[in-house]
Amino acid sequence: MPITALPPLDETARSILEAASKRFLHYGYGKTTMSEIAGDCNMSTGNLYRYFPSKLDIAEAFVRHLRGEQIRRLREVVSRPGLSTPQKLRTFFKTKLKLVYDRFHDRPKAYELSQEIMRERPAFADEWESAEALVLCEILEGGEMTGDLAVCNRVRISRILQDAFFRFTSSAVYYEGDYDLLAGELDELMDLVLDGFQLRNSKSKI
Amino acid sequence: MPITALPPLDETARSILEAASKRFLHYGYGKTTMSEIAGDCNMSTGNLYRYFPSKLDIAEAFVRHLRGEQIRRLREVVSRPGLSTPQKLRTFFKTKLKLVYDRFHDRPKAYELSQEIMRERPAFADEWESAEALVLCEILEGGEMTGDLAVCNRVRISRILQDAFFRFTSSAVYYEGDYDLLAGELDELMDLVLDGFQLRNSKSKI
DNA sequence: TGATTGAACACTTCGGAAAGCATTCACGCT
DNA sequence: AGCGTGAATGCTTTCCGAAGTGTTCAATCA
Numbered sequence: 121m122p123i124t125a126l127p128p129l130d131e132t133a134r135s136i137l138e139a140a141s142k143r144f145l146h147y148g149y150g151k152t153t154m155s156e157i158a159g160d161c162n163m164s165t166g167n168l169y170r171y172f173p174s175k176l177d178i179a180e181a182f183v184r185h186l187r188g189e190q191i192r193r194l195r196e197v198v199s200r201p202g203l204s205t206p207q208k209l210r211t212f213f214k215t216k217l218k219l220v221y222d223r224f225h226d227r228p229k230a231y232e233l234s235q236e237i238m239r240e241r242p243a244f245a246d247e248w249e250s251a252e253a254l255v256l257c258e259i260l261e262g263g264e265m266t267g268d269l270a271v272c273n274r275v276r277i278s279r280i281l282q283d284a285f286f287r288f289t290s291s292a293v294y295y296e297g298d299y300d301l302l303a304g305e306l307d308e309l310m311d312l313v314l315d316g317f318q319l320r321n322s323k324s325k326i
Numbered sequence: 327m328p329i330t331a332l333p334p335l336d337e338t339a340r341s342i343l344e345a346a347s348k349r350f351l352h353y354g355y356g357k358t359t360m361s362e363i364a365g366d367c368n369m370s371t372g373n374l375y376r377y378f379p380s381k382l383d384i385a386e387a388f389v390r391h392l393r394g395e396q397i398r399r400l401r402e403v404v405s406r407p408g409l410s411t412p413q414k415l416r417t418f419f420k421t422k423l424k425l426v427y428d429r430f431h432d433r434p435k436a437y438e439l440s441q442e443i444m445r446e447r448p449a450f451a452d453e454w455e456s457a458e459a460l461v462l463c464e465i466l467e468g469g470e471m472t473g474d475l476a477v478c479n480r481v482r483i484s485r486i487l488q489d490a491f492f493r494f495t496s497s498a499v500y501y502e503g504d505y506d507l508l509a510g511e512l513d514e515l516m517d518l519v520l521d522g523f524q525l526r527n528s529k530s531k532i
Numbered sequence: 533t534g535a536t537t538g539a540a541c542a543c544t545t546c547g548g549a550a551a552g553c554a555t556t557c558a559c560g561c562t
Numbered sequence: 563a564g565c566g567t568g569a570a571t572g573c574t575t576t577c578c579g580a581a582g583t584g585t586t587c588a589a590t591c592a
Binding site for chain 2: 312314316
């Protein structure tokens with residue numbers, strides 16, 4: 121099930137989500153209260169619970185939305201015509217770096233919200249990693265078909281790639297790191313990884 | 327200047343450091359007071375400041391000692407005779423994974439102390455990364471000389487390798503990850519990286 | 533004179549009471 | 563029945579005075 125497959129929300133639920141999202145983005149999760157959300161929607165706090173099991177679930181729905189957009193974006197840049205498999209892999213991770221970096225720097229509340237959810241709902245973090253891995257798998261599959269890449273255990277290799285580029289997609293670094301520096305290192309690591317793939321491909325063709 | 331080059335400490339300073347270390351390991355940094363350390367050394371709190379500028383500096387001296395041991399250990403396993411350059415690289419990162427993993431799991435106070443210092447003294451974290459990079463550079467240099475490796479910008483490649491294996495040496499993962507799982511992924515990533523090096527080496531020989 | 537002391541100072545942490553919050557539920561309203 | 567309410571509940575956060583702690587320094591010691 122793709123991460124973007126949200127259960128459809130009725131109109132009331134959507135207005136709750138919208139009101140909550142605005143406050144989450146502006147004031148942060150902790151500084152937003154259920155009564156404020158209820159007030160924005162002209163309803164009582166009790167009624168919110170008819171539509172969402174808890175405050176955290178409202179936040180999760182919102183983050184799910186944000187993440188869905190990210191996945192869509194990654195899929196989009198990667199499926200642009202004329203890109204070779206190596207170019208796709210590079211684009212994938214560079215786009216991800218840029219997305220996380222930008223979000224961290226100019227939408228700090230959204231960033232903080234994601235962190236919050238990931239801590240409280242580890243399963244959601246896993247789901248998200250899998251959704252990304254799926255996009256990687258598709259790139260690898262494309263590479264195998266065009267002969268750009270040796271046949272491999274795609275699921276496993278996706279995981280290994282996620283490990284390899286973890287530094288550029290984890291938040292730990294963004295306090296210290298300047299974007300161009302990170303992007304430069306990402307490029308060089310990608311060069312090395314692609315050389316690895318190239319060797320495997322030429323070997324497998326013998 | 328290697329990380330192990332500590333300014334020599336006079337006897338009083340050493341006894342302070344020893345007393346403090348015991349308490350840090352047993353009770354943690356926060357739960358250890360200057361008066362306790364002073365009491366252990368049969369002196370007044372004021373006198374501690376003749377030997378260390380602050381409590382944090384005592385802790386730093388201790389962590390510096392621990393880290394020095396780690397570097398020594400890494401250097402040792404890597405310089406065992408009969409190891410090829412690829413084997414050295416693999417051993418380096420697997421040892422580091424094991425060191426961090428073990429410390430996190432069975433010496434939590436020592437781990438917490440390191441984290442504390444790294445947060446308060448980012449410069450120390452950099453120094454530590456550089457000290458490790460130096461060991462990597464030496465491995466790469468050895469590889470170039472024996473022809474196992476193409477000539478490269480060793481400092482840069484060391485950095486890239488640190489990036490690539492960041493996930494296995496950062497702490498973020500140890501909450502979730504089981505050791506064998508991590509070690510398995512590390513091995514596969516190393517396979518890929520080594521394939522990359524091999525391609526570069528064969529190319530450069532043409 | 534250089535090492536050492538311990539009281540003084542400013543800052544942080546702590547504990548318990550008060551306020552605020554997410555969540556529930558018995559009850560209207562339509 | 564289904565939508566909605568708002569007071570009641572129990573948990574968490576916030577205050578704020580008191581105790582504790584890192585650091586300094588004028589005085590003492592050897």
